[in-house]
Amino acid sequence: xxxxxxxxxxxxxxxxxxxxxxxxxxxxxxxxxxxxxxxxxxxxxxxxxxxxxxxxxxxxxxxxxxxxxxxxxxxxxxxxxxxxxxxxxxxxxxxxxxxx
Numbered sequence: 549x550x551x552x553x554x555x556x557x558x559x560x561x562x563x564x565x566x567x568x569x570x571x572x573x574x575x576x577x578x579x580x581x582x583x584x585x586x587x588x589x590x591x592x593x594x595x596x597x598x599x600x601x602x603x604x605x606x607x608x609x610x611x612x613x614x615x616x617x618x619x620x621x622x623x624x625x626x627x628x629x630x631x632x633x634x635x636x637x638x639x640x641x642x643x644x645x646x647x648x
Contacts, residue, residue, distance in 0.1 A: 553645065556581065557595075557647065562642075570585075570623075574609065578592060578593055578595055578599045579591070580593065580609075582613075582623040582626065584623045589627060591624070593634075594635065596635055596638060600640060600641055601643065602637075603627050605643070608634055608636075608643065610632050611628075614628045616629045633645070633647050
């Protein structure tokens with residue numbers, strides 16, 4: 549149910565109401581958002597054709613976002629890098645990719 553566009557507003561309200569300073573909303577394969585202290589960052593992902601295996605793509609995305617954010621404190625850059633890693637993962641069987 550979180551995938552409809554109206555639910556982005558619900559997510560924003562949850563962050564506000566519970567005073568959560570930082571949240572990531574992965575809407576679908578096309579859009580991802582990061583919220584940091586009330587500011588919204590968005591990345592439009594390249595939609596890939598011929599996806600091979602989605603196993604581990606979300607985990608790879610999340611871990612890339614978190615580790616990059618901890619290193620850079622830059623939510624937009626973290627979204628961009630996480631999207632690239634997620635895209636690499638879905639194009640290979642087994643979720644093992646070189647992320648360098």
